[in-house]
Amino acid sequence: MRYERPETIDQATSLLAGAKGKAFVLAGGTDLLVRMKGDDFEAGLVVDIKSISGMRDIAETDEGFVIGAGVPCAALNEHAALHAAWPGVVEAANLIGSTQIQGRCTVSGNLCNASPAADSVPAMVAAGAQAKVSGPKGTRMVPVVDIPLAPGKTSLEKGEMIEAIVLPKRPARAGDAYLRFIPRTEMDIAVVGVGVNLTLGSDGTVETAHVALGAVGPKVVVAEAAAKTLVGTKLEDTALATLAAACSAASSPIDDKRGTVAFRKDVAGVLARRAARIAYDRAGEK
């Protein structure tokens, strides 16, 4: 295995594109280094991207918040403006692992690991986040939802890497939230995760709604029909009941040791209701 620490994106993508055998991007390493210790792990090349300019920075630009691919999740919580604008995304990212893992793990890595239960992904998808993907052919913006394809598989082509995650600017009266169910109080893998992102009109009516579900399908589920049921409501009890039923219907989970199909579908509805309430209250405060 070769270890490289390029200083530009072009060098990194050239290395990745030219690699013989398997090549891996090293950001926080909290998934990659665990895999490296496995007996069946083989890598020709590991490209540490953290010395590339901007990789460890959160920038507030005209596009919104640009989170470099090497930014540890702990740093998201320390960025006051990001936390104020996207509390749901930040909370979701901060649910990943322990304090020690937070010091290294990244949302780009969480996305590229392509686990169906990744906590930050439903929150980012509900937020309409985009991945800035760089490769030998240049840079393209890809909706976060289109990066994972299936467990452990992404749509990134050989030589491509995520350079940053871009969260859009926030209008007034907007709020988001992420909730997950785990059987413990912390440090566990989501049995179900739900991200909700709302914007309200001046009278408190929901104008736009986005809902994304985690761990209830092979990849993050965009619950578009469920989200639409919220538009025009003020989250009355009937609206929340409709949302919950629609989220349960949108879930297609598997049975495993963490939960049954019936349990997961039910919990998807319960969490959607609760997350929608939190997002709504946050939006009303702005």
Place this chain on the structure above:
Amino acid sequence: MASIAVSTTINGDEVDFICQPDESLLDVLRNRLGLMGAKEGCGTGDCGACSTMVDGRLVCSCLVLGAEVEGTKVETIEGMAEGGDLHPLQQKFIENAALQCGICTPGFLIAAKALLDQNPNPTETEIRFWLAGNLCRCTGYDKIVRAVQDAAAEMRGETA
């Protein structure tokens, strides 16, 4: 595999070492630099026994490559006491008997210090959540939490 030459700072001292590209920082500390305080419990980032600071961030050194610490500042348990003077956390761990076998202790101390450096007056809940990535299989958690609270109080200048 080609060896990599790394220059870094460990506990304030400039250190150069050679490592393999797939060698963890934990293995470098223990096997190449003779710093045996950080322990390998799980090797997968679950137990916190290898907790180390890199550029001011608490990390599991088993999940960091040695090659990654080029140009960084690394702090280990060996740098916690100043000469013969124990850090208040170390002293309070002894006074509260917050250790039995001791394998987890360096990791708890490093993690607890990182907490108190940014939050001098944490609640019990904050201490327990912060230390959730440090496992003690002798199950001395209550004494550990009390030791951290005592040390925090002393560092705030509140002890009698």
